[in-house]
Amino acid sequence: MKKFLFLLLFLPGLAHAQLADNFSDGNFTANPTWTGDAASFQVNAQVLQSNGPAVTTTQVALSTPCQATIGTVWEFWANLRVVTTSGNYADVWLIASQADLRATSNSGYFVRLGGTGGKVSLFRKDSTRTAVAVIDGALNSLSTTNNLVRVRVTRTTANQWTLERDLTGGRAFVAEAAQPLDATYQRSVAVGVFLNYSSTNNRNFYFDDFVVTDATAPLLARAVPTDARQVDVVFNEAVAAASAGLPANYRLQSGAVPVSAQLSATNPAVVRLAFAADFAAQDVLQARNVADLYGNVAAGPLTAAFTSLPAAPAFGDLIISEIFADETPQIGLPLSEYLEIHNRSTTKTLSLRGVRLGKTSSTTFAAFADTAKLLPGQYAIVCGSTRISQFTQYGKVYGPTNFPSLNNGGDQLILRGRDGRTLFEVAYSDTWYRDAVKKDGGWSLEMIDTNNFCAGASNWTASTNASGGTPGRANSVRAANADALAPSLLRAIALNATTVRAYFSEKLDSAAAATVGRYALATPGPAITRAAPVGPDFRQVDLTLATALLPSRPSVLTVQTATDCVGNASGVLQPATFALPEKAVSGDVVINELLFNPRVSAVRFVEIINRSNKFIDLQGWQIGSVKPDGTASTTVLSTGPLVLAPGQLLAFSSSLAIITTQYPTSSDAANLVQTASLPTFADVGTAFLADGKGFEIDRFVYSKALHLSLLVTQDGVSLERIRTNGPTLGSNFHSAASAAGYATPGRPNSQAQDEAGGDQELTIMPEVFTPDDDGQQDFATLNYHLDAPGYAASVTVYDALGRLTRRLTRNETLPTNGFIQWDGTDEKGHKAAVGYYILLVELFRPTSGEKREYKKTVVLGARF
Structure with a gap:
């Protein structure tokens, strides 16, 4: 037998044997090495023999490494000198997941010799489960007290198994009829023998001629x-x-x-x-x-x-292409809010695993399921988790929990990848409908050109589909609408002594915007050491300075080039002047114009002006209103940095669109700022301005009586400050001129007057005035410059015949410099007749008893 096996090892078919052991070396500890219950085995006459404890139900095992699993032939010889029963059998493992063949969690395939029925069978064991027969051998194959057998098992590359045996121990193999397919296990670590015996059979198991052959190439x-x-x-x-x-x-x-x-x-x-x-x-x-x-x-x-696997979306791959924020009145779509998302890629399937949808105003996000995906070019509807059934007729629908509530008037929506990066951002507004009827509800907002996904209002409009929208499919308004404009630099603000924020007109390429060399401060200015684009919309870039700025010291930011998110690059941009802001004190910033009684369907506005030499940050500042009953309400002017330069004015309103429509020629959009709301200003009340800590900066006690009494209506007419440096008193305000449209939001006041010049104690300007509210000499001012404080004054207007026309002041204490205005009306509020008038000025100093009296002539005229 030993010679026969020796010759077999040199046959061509066995040239690729992974394992061959006939124990001719007299041991099992080398070439190859068998491990396990080594004390329970011995090599006797060049045959492996059991030699375990003489105890009933003993289990012993021995194994050697082997990784062959498929396209493989296993052969071995055995002699079981026992009557095989359920308590006396041997398992020869062909494929084992563990070297310890006694482990209950072992998996793989083995040939059982004996056991119930005295069979030679092929079994599969699935971890801790009971082994199952793959090929159930013939009954009583091993039924004597001296059972000799040689076994050959073949597994093809197609996972077909063949079991053959020669019950004489020779090579005249007889195959079992069954040749099943079983591909359960493809990996192995060992082959070996496992014995279960009674006490009298501890030395009655013999094995020899183990050969494992793999002659097939891998597949x-x-x-x-x-x-x-x-x-x-x-x-x-x-x-x-x-x-x-x-x-x-x-x-x-x-x-x-x-x-x-x-x-x-x-x-x-x-x-x-x-x-x-x-x-x-x-x-x-x-x-x-x-x-x-x-x-x-x-x-x-x-x-x-x-x-290919669905890919994680990159910036611009996954976008929001439709927004249905206002579902009523119903036009045709379900009465539920939805968003439409779109895979812009023509080649990539996008995995939405971990993608989050939300609003920048909230910390709660809706997360897509791990299995969610979009095919190239595909659209999907996203809605509340309880609304999915309403949209299934339109196409693919996702209903993640925490779907954000969409504000009808506008919101900022964002898609983030599972790594937290911004994938898409849009800050929509109801002005994007471009249609007053559709703005009222029932219609969706649709993106016009999905290749111009960075654009805002210019690339969105109301759906034209008869149902009100196109959920789950290409938009009804789709058209070429490419962005051909490069970004511009809007302004720069010093957030602190070493950080400057640059504001741009559109979304930037965040990678390009981080290039430090694109930015510089004009000489002499500190170097810029870092550029950090600000998400999620990347319209701002924070610049870190090498040295600190000095307060209110103007600097100039220059930008060599800026690239928007679709690749349009600018040349050198218009520079922006900025300075480190300072803390304001009372009177630095004052109310410059107030529209408290707007026209029907119009809105109010408040204009302020910085009359100091400081740069002042308005972040957190409030405009407030106090009604005659003492109740007050306030509105924050800006939640973010907003710096007011010396001499600069800004007007605040809840709707800039309405303001520019009401005052198309007398407003300046560059100086208008949108607020969420403004306080309600009654016809009589107090407007006040407070800084971010609530410290009052200015207060204006106003009433409709301050308006020119000759106005046909006061609706839509603002009160304008006459002199910037004058006090915030009713006497320093006048109705805006009709020639200027009755209000000048964001522009210099139509009724503004320069300070009186010269060293004269009392002057009249102008000497001829025409109170017709056309913005040209609408009132006369008595400018005074007194030689000392403490004077009280009475100013009375008389006509050319000496008749009392109007009392302007009566025993009113005056500062050393100021003015008193006459708007050309009499004591009853009627327009005085055209002609000459005398202003009698009586000055009295109570401390000394000194009295002075002056007469000034003025002409009230009329235009023909």
Whole structure:
């Protein structure tokens, strides 16, 4: 028998044997090494013999490493000198997941010799479960007290099993009829023997001539992508690292070769390939010259087709293309809010796993399920989790929990990737409908050109579909609407002594915007050390300075170029002047114009002006209103940085669109700021201005009586400050001129007057005035410059015949410099007649008893 096996080992079919042991060396501890219950076995006459404890129900095992699993032949000889029963049998493991064959969690395949029925059978064991027969052998094959058998088991590369045995111990094999398919286990660590016996049979099991042969080349089972550029190549058996780890042995159908090939440390049948570019949606992998562990080479090419995995979306891949924020009145769509998302890629399937949808005003986000995906070019509807059934008729629908409530008037929506990066952002407004009827509800907002996804109002409009929208499909308003304009620099603000924020007209390419060399401060100015684009819309860039700025010291920011998010690049941009803001004190910033009684369907506004030499940050400042009953309400003017330069004015309103419509020629959009709301100003009340800490900066006690009494209506007419540096008193305000449209939001006041010049004690300006509210000499001012404080004054107007026309002041204490105005009306509020008038000025100093009296002439005229 030993000579026969020795010759077999030199046959060509056995040249690739992974294991061959006939124990001719007299041991089982080397060539190969068997481990386990070594004390329970011995080699006797060049045969492996059991030698365990003489105890009933003893179990012993011995194994040796072997990774052969498929395209393999296993052979062994055995002699069981026992009457086989359920308590006396031997299991010869062909494929085992663990070297310890007695472990209850062991998995794989084994041949059972004996047991109930005295069979030679092939079993499969699934971890802790009871083994099941794969090939159930013939009854009573092993039924004597001296059972001699040689077994051969073959598993093809197609996972078909054959069990053969020769009950004489020779090689005249007889096959069992069944040849089943079973591909459950593809990996192995060991082969070996497991014995279960009674006390009298402890030395009655004999084994010899173990041979495991793999003469088949490996096959490519499948290719499994793990991301957009990596794929796991799975072979049907373990492969050799030397050949499997060569990138040149693989390629895609496009000809691309991987940049790396790494054999798995946990599964030697798997090789991970990494490529330099994303896979196509459908791809084919080719493998050549890959060898198994036994030298069998697959010349190839072996091929495996695969579908690329859904890729995590990059910026601009996944967008919101439709917004249905106001569902009533119903036009045709369901009465539920929805958003439409769109995969802009024509080649990539996008995985929505971990993608989050929300509003920048909230910390709660809706997360898509791990299985959510969008095919190239596909649209999907996103709605509340309880509203999915309302939209299934339109196409793919996702209903994540925490779907954000959409504000009818406008909101800022954002999509973030699972790594937190911004994928898409839009700050929509109901002005984007461009249609007063559709703005009232029932119609969706649709993106016009999805290739211009960074644009705002210019690329959105109301749906034209008769149902009110196009959920789940291409938009009804789709058209080419490319962005051909490069970004401009709007302004710059010093957030603190070493940080300057630059504001741009549109969304920037965040990577390009982070280039420090694009920015500089005009000499002499500190160097810029860092540029950090500000998400989520990237319209701002925070610049870090090497040295600190000085308060209210103007600096100039220059930008060499700016690139928007679709790639339009500018040249050198218009520079922006800024300075580090200072704290304001009372009177630095004052109310410059107030519209408290707007026209029907119009809105109020408040205009302020910085009359100091400081740069002042209005962040957190409030405008307030106190009614005669003492109740007050306030509105924050700006939640973010908003710096007011010396001499600069800004007007605040809840609707800039209405303001510019009401005052098209007398407003300046560059100096208008939108607020969420403004306080309600009664016809009589107090307007006040407070800083971010609530400290009062200015207060204006106003009433409708301050308006020119000759006005036909006061609706839509503002009160304007006459002199910037004058007090915030009713006497320093006048109705805006009719020629200026009755209000000048964001522009210099129509009734503004320069300070009186010269050294004269009393002057009249102008000497001829025409109170017709046309903005030209609408009132006369008595300017005074007194030689000392403490004077009280009475100013009375008389006509040319000496008749009392109007008392302007009566025993009113005056500052040393100021003015008193006459609007041309008499004591009853009627317009005085055209002609000459005398202003009698009586000054009295109570401390000294000194009296002075002056007469000034003025002409009240009329235009013809």
